[in-house]
Amino acid sequence: MLVYVNPFSGAKQAVAMFAGVRPMLEHAGIKLDVVTTTRAGQVQEEIQKRDLSSLEGVLIVSGDGLVMEYIMGIMQRTD
Numbered sequence: 409m410l411v412y413v414n415p416f417s418g419a420k421q422a423v424a425m426f427a428g429v430r431p432m433l434e435h436a437g438i439k440l441d442v443v444t445t446t447r448a449g450q451v452q453e454e455i456q457k458r459d460l461s462s463l464e465g466v467l468i469v470s471g472d473g474l475v476m477e478y479i480m481g482i483m484q485r486t487d
Contacts, residue, residue, distance in 0.1 A: 409441070410458075410463050411426065411440055412474060414445045414469065414471070414473075414474045415445070417469075417470040417473070417474065426469045438464075449477065451481060452478070453481065455478055455481035456485055
């Protein structure tokens with residue numbers, strides 16, 4: 409599972425929130441590829457180029473801005 413965490417989102421609690429959930433996901437045997445974002449537009453750029461064939465899902469720990477970046481990036485893919 410691809411995980412995007414925005415440490416600047418909302419009350420800046422995304423990292424702590426994900427830290428509380430991560431052990432459960434790992435206990436369930438879910439392999440995580442965690443990306444902590446560092447700038448605006450990062451997810452939109454990354455998701456356009458990323459090989460998605462090995463992913464079972466994407467988890468976004470952030471507000472609606474990062475969700476929108478993800479959607480915009482997916483919509484710009486040629487596949």
